[in-house]
Amino acid sequence: MSHLHIPDGVLPFRIWIAGLALALIALIVSVRGARDGSRLGLAYRGALGGVVLIAMAIELPLGPIEYHLSLVGPIGVLLGPAAAFQLVFVVSAILALAGHGGFSVVGLNALVLGAGAAIARPLYRTFAGALRPAAALASATALAQALSGLMWIAIMALALAVQPGGNPALPRVAVLSAIAAPLWLAGIAIESAVAYGVGRFLARVRPDLLPGPAGRGTERPA
Amino acid sequence: MINTLARVDQLASAGRSPWHRASAIAKLLLAAAIVTLAIAAPSVSLLAALYLVAATLALGARLPVRLILAAAGYPIVFSTLFVISTWDGTWRTPARLLLRPLTASLVAVWLVGTTPYPDLFAPLSRALPRSVGDGLFLTYRALFELIARAERWWRALRLRGGAGGSARARLALAGDGLGTLVLSGFERSQRQYAAMLLRGHSGRVCGCRHWAEWTRADARVALAGALVAALAVLVWGRA
Numbered sequence: 017m018s019h020l021h022i023p024d025g026v027l028p029f030r031i032w033i034a035g036l037a038l039a040l041i042a043l044i045v046s047v048r049g050a051r052d053g054s055r056l057g058l059a060y061r062g063a064l065g066g067v068v069l070i071a072m073a074i075e076l077p078l079g080p081i082e083y084h085l086s087l088v089g090p091i092g093v094l095l096g097p098a099a100a101f102q103l104v105f106v107v108s109a110i111l112a113l114a115g116h117g118g119f120s121v122v123g124l125n126a127l128v129l130g131a132g133a134a135i136a137r138p139l140y141r142t143f144a145g146a147l148r149p150a151a152a153l154a155s156a157t158a159l160a161q162a163l164s165g166l167m168w169i170a171i172m173a174l175a176l177a178v179q180p181g182g183n184p185a186l187p188r189v190a191v192l193s194a195i196a197a198p199l200w201l202a203g204i205a206i207e208s209a210v211a212y213g214v215g216r217f218l219a220r221v222r223p224d225l226l227p228g229p230a231g232r233g234t235e236r237p238a
Numbered sequence: 239m240i241n242t243l244a245r246v247d248q249l250a251s252a253g254r255s256p257w258h259r260a261s262a263i264a265k266l267l268l269a270a271a272i273v274t275l276a277i278a279a280p281s282v283s284l285l286a287a288l289y290l291v292a293a294t295l296a297l298g299a300r301l302p303v304r305l306i307l308a309a310a311g312y313p314i315v316f317s318t319l320f321v322i323s324t325w326d327g328t329w330r331t332p333a334r335l336l337l338r339p340l341t342a343s344l345v346a347v348w349l350v351g352t353t354p355y356p357d358l359f360a361p362l363s364r365a366l367p368r369s370v371g372d373g374l375f376l377t378y379r380a381l382f383e384l385i386a387r388a389e390r391w392w393r394a395l396r397l398r399g400g401a402g403g404s405a406r407a408r409l410a411l412a413g414d415g416l417g418t419l420v421l422s423g424f425e426r427s428q429r430q431y432a433a434m435l436l437r438g439h440s441g442r443v444c445g446c447r448h449w450a451e452w453t454r455a456d457a458r459v460a461l462a463g464a465l466v467a468a469l470a471v472l473v474w475g476r477a
Contacts, residue, residue, distance in 0.1 A: 023313035025277045025338025026320050047367040058369055059430040062376025063423030066384045069377070071416055076409075087416070094420065106373040110381075113350050113358070114243050115309050115343055119273060179324050191323065209406055213413015214420065222421055 024118030036123030049098035089157025092136025100133035132164030144229035153215030165200040259455035262357035276341040284473040285337035292344035309347035313339030360449040
């Protein structure tokens with residue numbers, strides 16, 4: 017739901033090229049933002065990238081379709097916006113090489129996942145002042161996933177609206193929304209429940225991996 | 239998906255077809271040319287010709303037919319939504335919407351099935367910011383190291399009855415399992431950091447140096463490229 021499994025040649029040129037350009041700009045900004053990131057941070061990012069790919073391979077049955085986890089929230093919280101964006105770009109590129117999504121939608125995928133990941137840590141730090149770590153991670157994940165899902169729907173609606181064809185644009189978007197809205201809600205619920213488990217485990221075993229509440233500094237290297 | 243990645247990775251390293259012997263940069267350029275043409279071509283005839291070229295490449299690489307079929311079939315599901323929504327009563331629009339992704343996915347499976355990942359990532363990493371390029375190598379390597387741990391955890395969970403219970407409890411347990419992967423990923427990254435320091439990591443994972451070594455097999459890639467260029471020139475404007 018928060019990942020565009022759209023193959024090459026389906027989305028209009030204007031949309032994917034704009035997405036690719038924006039993603040590359042965001043990538044350069046994120047690299048500058050994480051310039052002080054250490055080699056340890058790089059190795060950690062690589063390891064978490066592996067975890068995300070494994071999570072995306074887990075298929076959760078959701079009626080007639082299967083839901084793939086994205087871990088947008090936990091990754092954003094653990095790494096911070098800049099490093100998380102680089103991670104989702106790399107993951108999207110590897111997925112394209114594996115045939116999950118076309119090469120041309122790597123930029124859009126990175127933007128969709130990266131937007132959610134970017135807001136996750138600030139949200140977590142806000143919630144962590146009032147909630148336990150597991151609940152704070154679940155809440156931050158819910159909002160991060162909501163944003164990623166909304167971006168996914170917006171891109172798909174835009175693609176269908178500008179696609180030349182016989183059907184009027186409005187019914188196409190209405191059909192998409194009817195299909196996408198329940199999936200969007202289910203995605204938020206599933207990702208939050210999984211994030212709750214991740215947060216519960218990390219708070220018990222390695223609480224230092226989670227960032228502190230807002231105003232108390234961040235312990236984790238990005 | 240992980241099994242597909244592992245299978246493709248093994249095929250790319252162990253394959254013995256002429257395409258496997260060609261340099262990564264030549265194959266990347268050919269793949270980029272075919273995918274770009276497939277996305278941009280307005281002509282169904284050209285798309286059909288490009289599809290035949292892509293299918294010949296994939297079959298010529300001696301990749302398992304099942305893998306080729308899976309790669310070829312995957313985009314159909316997602317293209318169908320667009321085919322239905324843009325139905326205009328002609329056969330050309332659906333044909334274009336199906337042939338484009340099918341061609342691109344066949345080329346992708348040919349590329350990754352004949353090129354080991356260090357060769358494939360090395361030129362890509364040079365076009366990307368340093369930390370992102372390094373991230374490609376480190377993420378791909380971490381994936382295969384963490385798979386075994388994930389499988390052991392999944393097996394233990396099922397044996398101990400963790401796969402039962404309410405959906406909420408199962409999802410939280412899945413989160414617990416992913417938490418253990420995050421933790422082992424963190425510990426692994428510390429070991430890897432120590433190894434990077436010991437091996438004199440200078441701030442860039444260099445990857446394989448063979449990606450740009452031209453071989454005799456590159457003549458085939460050049461020939462395929464010439465064929466694609468000729469097709470583009472001759473068939474571009476036709477219906």
